[in-house]
Amino acid sequence: MSFKKRLASFLLSIGMVAFAGCNDNTTTQQTVEVKPISIQEVDKPAPLYENEAINLLVTQSGDWQVDTEARSYNLEVTLHTQQLHAIISTVSTTQNFAGVKQELLSSVGDVEILSENDEQFSFQSKLKSPVRTDVFIKESKDANYHLVIVFMSPVSEYDRNQPEMKDLLNHIHFD
Amino acid sequence: MKKTIFSIVLGTGLLLNTGQVSALETEKSIHPDSELYDTSRVMEEIEYNLTDSLSDKAILQDQYASERLKESEAALENGDSETAEELLEEAQISTEKSAVDLEEAEVSGEEISEETEKSLAESLAKKIAELELLLTREDIPESAKIGISSVLKHVEIISKRAEERMNLQEQLVNADLTEEEYKNEMKSLNEQFKEESELNRSEAKSKRNELKTLRKETKEERKNSKKQTTVNSDETLPINEEIQEVEREIEENDDFESTDNFEEKISKESEELIEHEEKAAEQNKKQAEKAIERAKKEQEKKERKEQEKVEKSNHKSLDKTEDQEQDAEDLED
Numbered sequence: 001m002s003f004k005k006r007l008a009s010f011l012l013s014i015g016m017v018a019f020a021g022c023n024d025n026t027t028t029q030q031t032v033e034v035k036p037i038s039i040q041e042v043d044k045p046a047p048l049y050e051n052e053a054i055n056l057l058v059t060q061s062g063d064w065q066v067d068t069e070a071r072s073y074n075l076e077v078t079l080h081t082q083q084l085h086a087i088i089s090t091v092s093t094t095q096n097f098a099g100v101k102q103e104l105l106s107s108v109g110d111v112e113i114l115s116e117n118d119e120q121f122s123f124q125s126k127l128k129s130p131v132r133t134d135v136f137i138k139e140s141k142d143a144n145y146h147l148v149i150v151f152m153s154p155v156s157e158y159d160r161n162q163p164e165m166k167d168l169l170n171h172i173h174f175d
Numbered sequence: 176m177k178k179t180i181f182s183i184v185l186g187t188g189l190l191l192n193t194g195q196v197s198a199l200e201t202e203k204s205i206h207p208d209s210e211l212y213d214t215s216r217v218m219e220e221i222e223y224n225l226t227d228s229l230s231d232k233a234i235l236q237d238q239y240a241s242e243r244l245k246e247s248e249a250a251l252e253n254g255d256s257e258t259a260e261e262l263l264e265e266a267q268i269s270t271e272k273s274a275v276d277l278e279e280a281e282v283s284g285e286e287i288s289e290e291t292e293k294s295l296a297e298s299l300a301k302k303i304a305e306l307e308l309l310l311t312r313e314d315i316p317e318s319a320k321i322g323i324s325s326v327l328k329h330v331e332i333i334s335k336r337a338e339e340r341m342n343l344q345e346q347l348v349n350a351d352l353t354e355e356e357y358k359n360e361m362k363s364l365n366e367q368f369k370e371e372s373e374l375n376r377s378e379a380k381s382k383r384n385e386l387k388t389l390r391k392e393t394k395e396e397r398k399n400s401k402k403q404t405t406v407n408s409d410e411t412l413p414i415n416e417e418i419q420e421v422e423r424e425i426e427e428n429d430d431f432e433s434t435d436n437f438e439e440k441i442s443k444e445s446e447e448l449i450e451h452e453e454k455a456a457e458q459n460k461k462q463a464e465k466a467i468e469r470a471k472k473e474q475e476k477k478e479r480k481e482q483e484k485v486e487k488s489n490h491k492s493l494d495k496t497e498d499q500e501q502d503a504e505d506l507e508d
Binding site for chain 2: 070072073074076078083085087089091092095100103104106107108109110125127128129131133148150152153154
């Protein structure tokens with residue numbers, strides 16, 4: 001084999017190695033760059049309240065603010081926006097809707113029941129300036145607890161507060 | 176009208192006093208051990224803060240006081256006297272707040288319906304009756320009784336003040352008092368009430384503390400006497416275990432018993448323990464004596480055996496010398 005041919009084959013092999021090396025770098029860079037960005041991550045609002053231990057997430061909505069978080073037998077988070085207050089409590093799965101309703105009603109004295117269905121009931125106090133209470137019970141097949149969400153506001157403010165209530169209910173995620 | 180209300184209050188109070196069945200027992204309430212108990216307390220707080228009307232606030236506080244009384248009765252039924260005492264204290268605070276809110280409502284010129292005044296007065300009478308009934312129960316610990324009498328005293332003060340306030344209002348309506356005089360009288364009445372309720376609270380607190388220290392002292396005395404009488408022998412181990420068991424029992428039952436019963440039990444148990452220990456000591460003594468006798472006998476046996484041995488060896492050596500002498504004589508012959 002002549003010297004020229006040897007040189008050509010040598011240069012060709014160096015070129016091949018260099019090309020392969022460059023190509024590999026490009027692939028790595030592409031892997032980093034092409035990391036899939038979830039659409040949910042982009043759209044998901046910042047958490048207003050998060051409890052990783054029980055997979056409970058309340059995302060930002062309206063002017064809602066977290067006031068307190070208490071953990072005794074169960075978790076209890078209080079929030080408010082203007083004249084509307086909310087309590088998010090966890091109860092064991094042994095508690096059913098009827099039980100929660102009975103216990104809460106026995107603790108509130110003389111009240112007038114306004115409405116009730118399978119997962120919600122409402123009542124108001126019999127006073128000059130009554131306060132309305134709306135109780136929702138949310139169950140999840142995957143979670144080992146139920147959520148009891150209580151909304152309280154003066155009756156005079158109820159209509160104005162309804163959208164805020166619905167908004168917060170839609171921002172509570174647990175499983 | 177106001178006199179009518181007061182007579183209703185007294186009448187209701189008397190009627191309730193004669194009743195044997197507790198009024199609170201028949202009413203439902205959330206149990207302090209319930210998962211939703213804390214939620215219900217937060218709901219109370221929010222409701223109170225959202226309520227603008229002072230007379231409504233007074234009604235709510237009165238309602239909360241009744242709830243606390245029911246809950247404390249439930250806690251007592253469960254033998255949880257500590258929670259019961261805390262709840263009684265809260266009942267007292269709520270009753271006080273109710274009275275203050277009603278007074279502020281009157282001073283601020285808020286219209287208070289006759290129905291509201293009537294229901295609050297009736298509720299006070301009901302509480303007095305309920306507390307008096309609780310005091311007659313024998314199964315309630317002494318410290319809880321102190322709490323109950325303190326709340327009772329307080330509710331009575333509030334009831335008395337309500338009566339005095341009504342008299343002042345009547346005098347104002349009849350123009351026996353000017354508005355300024357009325358305000359001054361009300362102010363001094365409030366101050367007097369504050370002083371009385373503070374005194375009542377501090378009295379109850381000091382009584383409770385006295386009771387606590389008495390309990391501690393009795394416990395320490397018991398422990399010390401136990402240490403002195405403990406004997407370090409195998410025979411006394413079961414007794415020590417028994418002492419520990421009794422102590423554990425006492426600690427467990429500490430909250431559920433009145434001090435009288437508590438002390439009686441302690442003295443009985445300590446007498447029993449002393450008897451046990453005396454018996455054990457006697458047994459120890461007897462066994463030691465027996466052991467000494469046994470040892471003496473063994474010693475004597477040993478001595479006897481040794482003597483016999485010595486005697487035998489002496490005999491043998493004598494025999495030997497005799498034989499040797501005989502042999503020597505034979506040789507000479």
